[in-house]
Amino acid sequence: MTNYLYLGLAIVAEVIATSFLAKASGFTRLGPTLVAIAGYVVAFYFLSLTLRTVPTGVAYAIWSGVGIVLVSAVAFFWQGQRLDAPALAGMGLIVAGVLVINLFSKTAGH
Structure with a gap:
């Protein structure tokens, strides 16, 4: 279960990093740039810990899918920022895909 805790921390760090990347204005604003860089370092560190036990494809699918949402x-x-109905529907499909992997796939390592 620790592996999914690491994955959750990787996701949170990546979401923080990506959110600050938008505020970094092409790396012209120091504060948001430093937060983005630190967030990605933390995200990749915890993702690397996750990959010790969770298959790469499964971990990345969960990381990217949950991260997108x-x-x-x-x-x-x-x-x-606003999302239209097709964007929301697409995100619903992403969430459904992550649920299918976690609930039904033997590859997920449960």
Whole structure:
């Protein structure tokens, strides 16, 4: 179960990093740039710990899928970005895919 804790920390760090990357204005703003870089370092560190026990494809599918949804939520609430119905439907399919992997795949390592 620790492996999924590491994956969760990797996802949170990546969401923080990506959210600050948008605020870094092409690396012209020091504060957001440093947060983004630190966030990605932390994200890749915890992802590397996850990959000790979780197959790469499964870990990456969960990381990227959950990350997409969370980054979109942060962008909605923090940056005022709006999503249309097709974008929301697509994210629903991403969430469904992550659930299928975790609930039904023997590859997920449960």
